[in-house]
Structure formats: structure tokens, C-alpha cells
Amino acid sequence: MTEATMAVTTAQAPAAPAARRLLIASARWRWWEFAVWIAAFAAIVLLPRQLLLLNEIAILALFALSLDLILGYAGIVSLGHAAFFGLGAYAAGLIAKFGYGDPLLGLLGAAGCAAVLGFATSFLLLRGSDLTRLMVTLGIALMLQELANRESWLTGGADGLQGVTMAPVLGRFDFDIFGRTAYVYSLCVLLVLFLLARRVVHSPFGLSLRAVKLNPLRARAVGISVNVRLVAIYTMSAAYAGVAGALSAQTTQYVSLDVFDFIRSADVMLVLVLGGVGYLYGGILGALIFKAMQDYLSSVTAQYWQFWIGLVLVILVLVGRDRIGALFSRITVPFSRGARS
Amino acid sequence: MVTILFDGIAYGMLLFILACGLSVTLGLMNFVNLAHGAFALAGGYITANLMNRLGVSFFLCLPIAFLFSAAIGVLLERTLYHRLYDRSHLDQVLFTIGIVFMTVSAVDYVMGSGAQMINIPDALRGRVEFLGGSIGVYRLFIIIICGLLTILLQLGLVRTRFGSRLRAAVDDPRVARGLGINVNLVFAVTFAIGSGLAGLGGALGAEVLGMDPTFPVKFMIYFLIVVTVGGASSVTGAFFASLILGIADVAGKYYVPKAGAFIIYAIMVLVLIWRPQGLFARSATR
Amino acid sequence: MTTALETRNLVKRFGGLVATNDVTISFQQGMRYALIGPNGAGKTTLVNLLTGVLRPTSGSVMLEGQDITGMSPFQRVRSGLARTFQINQLFPEMTPLETVGLAVSERQGHGREWWRLAGSKSEVIDEAAAILERFGLTDAMGVPTKVLPYGKQRLLEIAVAIACRPRVLLLDEPAAGVPEEERHEILDIVSGLPNDVTVLLIEHDMDLVFSFAQRIAVLVNGGLFMEGAAKDVAADPRVREVYLGEGGHG
Incomplete structure (x- = not known):
């Protein structure tokens, strides 16, 4: 190494401390983040009658979080994310059905299966446009649905997978009919995976993903192996979706073919967009809004609630997602003392 | 064998008429419209209702279906869709999924969730013997109508001034505006024709494909396959892709019923991996 | 003196069009080069071949003696070949x-x-x-x-x-589009680049080229027209004819 380049590194640059503060600041916990999690856990005591619904929200939030990892942080548009949710659900359901009722074991198995599928299919997404990606992801989900339908000896086909019986969580907490164990269990899984995701997106790896999303050409020109990074995050996202599917299978003790539905893939995208893409809490917020809407609307108009969901989507796009996002950050930023870097 | 091939061709032709509008908006204008099936739904429902409630003749219903869907298409294009041409694909996907959700629920609410029955005229019933196979007259009717439309469409795109204007507008809207082309009008007319054809396809296909509120969702993937596999370069690509898809689907359901749609999806994924620009796209030099 | 970057019989055809025609050139370590040529001479194609955006039809690219022809862009960057873009890529x-x-x-x-x-x-x-x-x-x-x-x-x-x-840096028109009053900042930076870095400047602006480059390579019609010391190239009547004679900023 020559003197000229050495000189650049060894001298402690006066701006270095400020630079460190700026970089670290973007990863600092904001007050409202604590509030979100405190509220989520407080709900166990405060909303004892809503625990089944809250469990669904937690699972949907995890599913949307997994989509956020690829859509918000890597720019991959997927119309078939249900493939991983569904695979995870069937994997966990089958593991339990064949006698291994420990929930955590099921989660691991589901995450593993989904990760393998995600890894294998991620290579199909490296080439091609948004449209090709949409079609390939959609195609894979539909193929799995056909497969699950056909192999009914294993999956129960159109009748769904029945006979899923779960052992107590950690050998102590039995699943109850009020959904108390289910919600606490799902929420804890969500929290752990959320913390991991938060770490990842604020890591050097996460920074490189943002770069790939913003400008793949330049990302390559600073020496980033774009394909390797995309494969990695897609695999991780698939595992997350698989865990969400597993939670759903374990807490409802049932899996049906519609886990692979196009509607499910579309819904999760809607959930994420409702909550906002690319800041990790979008999935949680979106799941809350979506399930609350679904719960309220289907009590009012039964099977037609999808109309209103569609209307929300249309309005959201017409008004502009970024404008709504800007409004939201205007509300939160002043309270976090302008911490945005 | 002949029967299957013939049914496949009829099915493929029908798919082409249903999807060709999408192949223009998505393939040429690069607008991801997942709600294309909604226009087919409109055509199918107006036909069923006119025939069953007012006793309008089937033959008269076909052009009405075209006009009805075209009118809805142009209305939506002018009020909503045209705002989204330069938005991201994600926005387009979200918006059109929203439209699909609204359509499905609204139709379900107004018309009920059952399938719409279309009684085709007696003249089109029955079968004829042809090359040792038995062919439904209605299938033959579909092939003739769709074949004629295909020729018209191809001529319209290649030979007429409107066709060259459309191609110019798609290539570079700003340059086209500079040349005095009313780009908005061109897009609106294109959209109207595409929607109209989908509506006609819906009317023709109600008997073959089944027509219930979930039609736009059920057939969305087929339309998308036609466009992506056919490639964005031409309507001809979409035509051949439709025929292949139609024949493969009918043959697949007949010979390997258990594999069902699995094969279709698998082939689509393979084609897209092999040639992301579509099977019939001229290989790009870029 | 060691060779930092070189091409051997580099050819790139697009269909019938020959964009890069049998270019053999070597860049010595630590020297400042400028790559000039009229519009359409194939400068951009050559840069894309050097950086790996395009694969050559035939021929090879060597970085410090290592054949990098088959390497993808990011691998070349990791091997020490970086670039800037003519249009900002940030x-x-x-x-x-x-x-x-x-x-x-x-x-x-x-x-x-x-x-x-x-x-x-x-x-x-x-x-x-x-x-x-x-x-x-x-x-x-x-x-x-x-x-x-x-x-x-x-x-x-x-x-x-x-x-x-990088040990070799490709600068693609670094001052393009920069207003006059901010231009000197860029020029100072460019002339102050570390001495051990080999710099290849792709440029239209002849003032910049001659104030910066020790050696100049001239591309015409995809082929290497000449390569030599800056003052020799400037004095060469043939170069004046094909390039400078056209008004310089062609």
C-alpha cells in the first residue's frame, strides 16, 4: 500500500465523530417504537376478548414484514408471496400431524422448507423486469396450490389438512380457546424476528440492499455482488413468510388450500402498502388497519367487505402513497427530535 | 384428437380476443393492468342480462357487449387509468387489484354470486363431422369470429394511420406529441378497443369459460400468460401464445387431468426463465 | 514501468456494426491518460468493455496481468478497476x-x-x-x-x-454539465488524485484533456487511431484532421 492512500486512512478525520453519530442515529430506537411493543403486550391483559383477532394480526404482520424485506428493502415486487406462507403452513401442519407436536420444532421446520424454496426460486428473479418477476412469483404460488390440491393423500386436498394437534409451547403453555397462548406465542415470535430484521436492515448488508434497490448499476460499480445479496434477502424473506404460515397452521390447527391463493398474496401486499413500505413497521400498522377494517366491514356487509378494501387501494394509489407516507412522518418526526439522518 | 385440437384452437382464439387488449396496454404501453378481466366480465354480464331479461338476440348482444365494455373502458381510462401510465409498476398493480376487488364484490352484490347462463341460439348448437372428429358448431363460430377479428386487428395495427400513430405514441409519447399526434386520444381509443374486445370475448366465452363474479381473478393469470409468453413486441406473438396455451390447456385437461393447470404454470415459468422478453419477442440488441 | 490495464485485439460487434475494432492498447501504472475521439467513435463501448458492462465479441482485457475478460462488473471493481459515470449514477x-x-x-x-x-x-x-x-x-x-x-x-x-x-480509475466526462463556477473544484480533485492510481479520462473538453493527460489515445470509427504523448498527439496533423479539425467539441 502506498503513502498516498495510507494517508487517507490513518489520519483521524475531524468529521469522523459526527459521521459516526449520523450513521448510528438512523438505527436508534424511537419513542414510538417502544410504545408499539408495549401496547402489543399490554393488549394481552387489556383486550382479553380480542386475542384471537390479535393473533391473526400478529401473524399477518409477520407475513407483511417478510414482504417488506424484499419489496421495501430490495425492490422486488412479488405477486406470489403466499407460496412461502402456504409452504410453511403445510410444513408445520404436517410436522405436527406426524407426531412432532412441539410448536418451535414446527416453526424451524417451516422456516427451513420455505427458505429452501425461496433460495431455489430466487435465482429465477435475478433476470428480467418487474413484470417477469410478478409472473414468476405468481406462477410458483399457483403451482404449489395445484400440487397441494393434487397430492391430497398428504395435504388433504380441497378438504384441508386436518388432525393437526399441537403440544404445549415450551412444554408448558397449552393452546386455549380464547387464543391467549396463541397470541402471546405469535407475538413473541414476531418480536424476535422483528428485532432480527431490524438489525439486518441497519447493518452494512442492509445498507447494501438499499443501494441495490435505489441503483443496481451503481451498486455493482462499488463492487457489490447484487445477485448474491438479492438471493440472501429473498431466502430470509421466504423463511419469515414460512414462519408466519406455520404460526397460522399451529394456532388454528388447520391448513386449507387457500393459503396459496392469489388473493392472499394480493392482501399481504395491500397490508404492507397500507402501513407503508420500507420502514419495517408498515407490516404491523397495515395488519392492524386491515384486520380492523375486515372485522368491522364483514360485520356490516358480510361477504362484500372486499369492495371497501379495493376502494381503499384505489384511493391510496390515486392520492399517492408517498404523500400519505410524508404526512405520517410529519406527525411522528417532531416527537423523535428530528432524529432522521 | 381432431376434436381436442379444434377445441383447443377455439379456446385459444377466445383467449386471444380476451387478452389482446391487455397485450397492447401491458405489452406496448407497459401498463400492468390486472383488472383486464373486469371488462370481459362486463361483456359477459350485459349479454346474459339482455338475453335472459329482455330477450335480446344473442347476435345483437355481441356488438352491444363490445360497445358496453369499450364505453366502460374509455370512461375508466380517461378518469383514472391515464393518471397511472407513468407511475411505478407497484402502484399499477395495487390500483388494478383494487379495481378487481371492487368489481368482484360489486357484481356479486348486484347480480349474486351464481354463474350467468347464456343460452346460445339453436343455430349454433349441435356438432358437425370434420376430418373424422366431431366439432361443436359453436366452437366453429368462435373460431370464425375471432379469426376475422384477428385479421382486422392485425391490418388495423399495421396498415392504418391509426396503427402507425399508436406505435409512434408508444415509442415516445413526447416525440409523438411533437409530431402533432393526439397521444391521449390514441391511448383512449386503443384502450376502448382493447376493453371492447375483452367484453366481446366475455360474451362469446361465457358459455365455454363460465361467467361468475370471480372471472377477473380466475382468468387473470391466463391473460398475463398470453401477454408475457407472447412477448411485448407484437400482437402476433400474443396470438400464437394464445393458441399454444389454448391447445395445451384443453389437451392437458384431457390427457393428464390430474396434472391440471400445474403444467401450464410450469411451462410459463420455464419460458420466462428461458426468454424473459417472451417467446416471440425479437431478441433485443440492447 | 508496469502495465496497469491493457486490451488485446478487443472487438465488439452489434449485429453488422463494428463498435470496437481490434483495439490493442496498454495503460502504464500511475500515468494519466485521456481517451478522445469524435462522437460515435466507440468511446462508450470501449468503457463498457473495460468495466464489464458489455462482453467483447473477441479479444481480452487484462488488469495488472490478470485476464478479467470473463469477470462481471462488480468483480472488476473488487480487483481494482473503478469508474465514474457520464450521467450521475448515485x-x-x-x-x-x-x-x-x-x-x-x-x-x-x-x-x-x-x-x-x-x-x-x-x-x-x-x-x-x-x-x-x-x-x-x-x-x-x-x-x-x-x-x-x-x-x-x-x-x-x-x-x-x-x-x-482503485488502482485504475475511469473518469467518464467528470465535469460534464457542471456550471463554470463550480468546475474548478472538479478539476482540482481530478488533478489531485493519488499518484499511484492510473487514470483514464474520457473527455470532450480539450482544455481539460491537455491540462490533465500525459498520454492521449484517439479512437476513430471504433479503432485505435493513435496513442502517444500528449504533445505528440496534439501536434499530429492527422489527429487535427480527424478530430480537432472538426471543431474539437464534435
Whole structure:
């Protein structure tokens, strides 16, 4: 190494401390983040009658979080994310059905299966446009649905997978009919995976993903192996979706073919967009809004609630997602003392 | 064998008429419209209702279906869709999924969730013997109508001034505006024709494909396959892709019923991996 | 003197069009080169072949004696060949600090580390901060790149490439589009680049070319027309005829 380049590194640059503060600041916990999690856990005591619904929200939030990892942080548009949710659900359901009722074991198995599928299919997404990606992801989900339908000896086909019986969580907490164990269990899984995701997106790896999303050409020109990074995050996202599917299978003790539905893939995208893409809490917020809407609307108009969901989507796009996002950050930023870097 | 091939061709032709509008908006204008099936739904429902409630003749219903869907298409294009041409694909996907959700629920609410029955005229019933196979007259009717439309469409795109204007507008809207082309009008007319054809396809296909509120969702993937596999370069690509898809689907359901749609999806994924620009796209030099 | 970068019989055809015609050229370590040629001479194609955006029809590219013809762009960057772009290729929503920090962290091999926070490694921070200082970007390091003035963005474009610590640097019209009053900043940076870095400047502006380059390569119709010391090239009547004679900025 020559003197000229050495000189650049060894001298402690006066701006270095400020630079460190700026970089670290973007990863600092904001007050409202604590509030979100405190509220989520407080709900166990405060909303004892809503625990089944809250469990669904937690699972949907995890599913949307997994989509956020690829859509918000890597720019991959997927119309078939249900493939991983569904695979995870069937994997966990089958593991339990064949006698291994420990929930955590099921989660691991589901995450593993989904990760393998995600890894294998991620290579199909490296080439091609948004449209090709949409079609390939959609195609894979539909193929799995056909497969699950056909192999009914294993999956129960159109009748769904029945006979899923779960052992107590950690050998102590039995699943109850009020959904108390289910919600606490799902929420804890969500929290752990959320913390991991938060770490990842604020890591050097996460920074490189943002770069790939913003400008793949330049990302390559600073020496980033774009394909390797995309494969990695897609695999991780698939595992997350698989865990969400597993939670759903374990807490409802049932899996049906519609886990692979196009509607499910579309819904999760809607959930994420409702909550906002690319800041990790979008999935949680979106799941809350979506399930609350679904719960309220289907009590009012039964099977037609999808109309209103569609209307929300249309309005959201017409008004502009970024404008709504800007409004939201205007509300939160002043309270976090302008911490945005 | 002949029967299957013939049914496949009829099915493929029908798919082409249903999807060709999408192949223009998505393939040429690069607008991801997942709600294309909604226009087919409109055509199918107006036909069923006119025939069953007012006793309008089937033959008269076909052009009405075209006009009805075209009118809805142009209305939506002018009020909503045209705002989204330069938005991201994600926005387009979200918006059109929203439209699909609204359509499905609204139709379900107004018309009920059952399938719409279309009684085709007696003249089109029955079968004829042809090359040792038995062919439904209605299938033959579909092939003739769709074949004629295909020729018209191809001529319209290649030979007429409107066709060259459309191609110019798609290539570079700003340059086209500079040349005095009313780009908005061109897009609106294109959209109207595409929607109209989908509506006609819906009317023709109600008997073959089944027509219930979930039609736009059920057939969305087929339309998308036609466009992506056919490639964005031409309507001809979409035509051949439709025929292949139609024949493969009918043959697949007949010979390997258990594999069902699995094969279709698998082939689509393979084609897209092999040639992301579509099977019939001229290989790009870029 | 050692050869930093060289091409051997490099050919690129697009259909019937020959964009790069049998180019054999070598760039010596630490020297300043300029690559000039009229529009359509194949400068962009040659840059794309050198950086790996395009694969040659035949021929090879060698970096410090190693054949890199089959390497993808990111591998070439890791091997020490960085570039800037004629049109800014930055990360609009990221800050200059994040951009340069990213490049430094990637070069130091931390890019796959998902378990620790970005900004927790002092080697990365110190080097990024030093580069930002050298490029006069410290004041703006915390604001999104998209709101920076164009001249600053142009500086950042070079800073990112420098953060990759290249041994060969391709500068594609670094001052293009920069207003006159901000231009000197770019020129100072370019002339102050470390001496051990081989620089290849692709440029239209003859003042810049002659003030900077020790040697000049002239491309005409995809082929290497001549390569030599700057003053020889400037004096060559044939070069004047094919290139300078056309009015210089062709």
C-alpha cells in the first residue's frame, strides 16, 4: 500500500465523530417504537376478548414484514408471496400431524422448507423486469396450490389438512380457546424476528440492499455482488413468510388450500402498502388497519367487505402513497427530535 | 384428437380476443393492468342480462357487449387509468387489484354470486363431422369470429394511420406529441378497443369459460400468460401464445387431468426463465 | 514501468456494426491518460468493455496481468478497476456519508455483515470521513444526495469511485454539465488524485484533456487511431484532421 492512500486512512478525520453519530442515529430506537411493543403486550391483559383477532394480526404482520424485506428493502415486487406462507403452513401442519407436536420444532421446520424454496426460486428473479418477476412469483404460488390440491393423500386436498394437534409451547403453555397462548406465542415470535430484521436492515448488508434497490448499476460499480445479496434477502424473506404460515397452521390447527391463493398474496401486499413500505413497521400498522377494517366491514356487509378494501387501494394509489407516507412522518418526526439522518 | 385440437384452437382464439387488449396496454404501453378481466366480465354480464331479461338476440348482444365494455373502458381510462401510465409498476398493480376487488364484490352484490347462463341460439348448437372428429358448431363460430377479428386487428395495427400513430405514441409519447399526434386520444381509443374486445370475448366465452363474479381473478393469470409468453413486441406473438396455451390447456385437461393447470404454470415459468422478453419477442440488441 | 490495464485485439460487434475494432492498447501504472475521439467513435463501448458492462465479441482485457475478460462488473471493481459515470449514477435517497461509507465498507469486505450496525466500524467511518473531507462534502454528508447541487453530486460521483480505492480509475466526462463556477473544484480533485492510481479520462473538453493527460489515445470509427504523448498527439496533423479539425467539441 502506498503513502498516498495510507494517508487517507490513518489520519483521524475531524468529521469522523459526527459521521459516526449520523450513521448510528438512523438505527436508534424511537419513542414510538417502544410504545408499539408495549401496547402489543399490554393488549394481552387489556383486550382479553380480542386475542384471537390479535393473533391473526400478529401473524399477518409477520407475513407483511417478510414482504417488506424484499419489496421495501430490495425492490422486488412479488405477486406470489403466499407460496412461502402456504409452504410453511403445510410444513408445520404436517410436522405436527406426524407426531412432532412441539410448536418451535414446527416453526424451524417451516422456516427451513420455505427458505429452501425461496433460495431455489430466487435465482429465477435475478433476470428480467418487474413484470417477469410478478409472473414468476405468481406462477410458483399457483403451482404449489395445484400440487397441494393434487397430492391430497398428504395435504388433504380441497378438504384441508386436518388432525393437526399441537403440544404445549415450551412444554408448558397449552393452546386455549380464547387464543391467549396463541397470541402471546405469535407475538413473541414476531418480536424476535422483528428485532432480527431490524438489525439486518441497519447493518452494512442492509445498507447494501438499499443501494441495490435505489441503483443496481451503481451498486455493482462499488463492487457489490447484487445477485448474491438479492438471493440472501429473498431466502430470509421466504423463511419469515414460512414462519408466519406455520404460526397460522399451529394456532388454528388447520391448513386449507387457500393459503396459496392469489388473493392472499394480493392482501399481504395491500397490508404492507397500507402501513407503508420500507420502514419495517408498515407490516404491523397495515395488519392492524386491515384486520380492523375486515372485522368491522364483514360485520356490516358480510361477504362484500372486499369492495371497501379495493376502494381503499384505489384511493391510496390515486392520492399517492408517498404523500400519505410524508404526512405520517410529519406527525411522528417532531416527537423523535428530528432524529432522521 | 381432431376434436381436442379444434377445441383447443377455439379456446385459444377466445383467449386471444380476451387478452389482446391487455397485450397492447401491458405489452406496448407497459401498463400492468390486472383488472383486464373486469371488462370481459362486463361483456359477459350485459349479454346474459339482455338475453335472459329482455330477450335480446344473442347476435345483437355481441356488438352491444363490445360497445358496453369499450364505453366502460374509455370512461375508466380517461378518469383514472391515464393518471397511472407513468407511475411505478407497484402502484399499477395495487390500483388494478383494487379495481378487481371492487368489481368482484360489486357484481356479486348486484347480480349474486351464481354463474350467468347464456343460452346460445339453436343455430349454433349441435356438432358437425370434420376430418373424422366431431366439432361443436359453436366452437366453429368462435373460431370464425375471432379469426376475422384477428385479421382486422392485425391490418388495423399495421396498415392504418391509426396503427402507425399508436406505435409512434408508444415509442415516445413526447416525440409523438411533437409530431402533432393526439397521444391521449390514441391511448383512449386503443384502450376502448382493447376493453371492447375483452367484453366481446366475455360474451362469446361465457358459455365455454363460465361467467361468475370471480372471472377477473380466475382468468387473470391466463391473460398475463398470453401477454408475457407472447412477448411485448407484437400482437402476433400474443396470438400464437394464445393458441399454444389454448391447445395445451384443453389437451392437458384431457390427457393428464390430474396434472391440471400445474403444467401450464410450469411451462410459463420455464419460458420466462428461458426468454424473459417472451417467446416471440425479437431478441433485443440492447 | 508496469502495465496497469491493457486490451488485446478487443472487438465488439452489434449485429453488422463494428463498435470496437481490434483495439490493442496498454495503460502504464500511475500515468494519466485521456481517451478522445469524435462522437460515435466507440468511446462508450470501449468503457463498457473495460468495466464489464458489455462482453467483447473477441479479444481480452487484462488488469495488472490478470485476464478479467470473463469477470462481471462488480468483480472488476473488487480487483481494482473503478469508474465514474457520464450521467450521475448515485443513490438519490441516501446521504453522501452513507454512499461513501457503503463503498468503503464493501471494499473492506464488510458488505455481507448483517449482524452489526452500519457505522460501528471505525476503519470504515474514518476512511469515509476522510474522503468526504477531501472532496469538500463534509457539510453536506448528512443530507439526501438528491437535494445536493449538481456540482456536489458530480464530486460525490468521483468520491464513490475513489472510496473503492482503485488502482485504475475511469473518469467518464467528470465535469460534464457542471456550471463554470463550480468546475474548478472538479478539476482540482481530478488533478489531485493519488499518484499511484492510473487514470483514464474520457473527455470532450480539450482544455481539460491537455491540462490533465500525459498520454492521449484517439479512437476513430471504433479503432485505435493513435496513442502517444500528449504533445505528440496534439501536434499530429492527422489527429487535427480527424478530430480537432472538426471543431474539437464534435
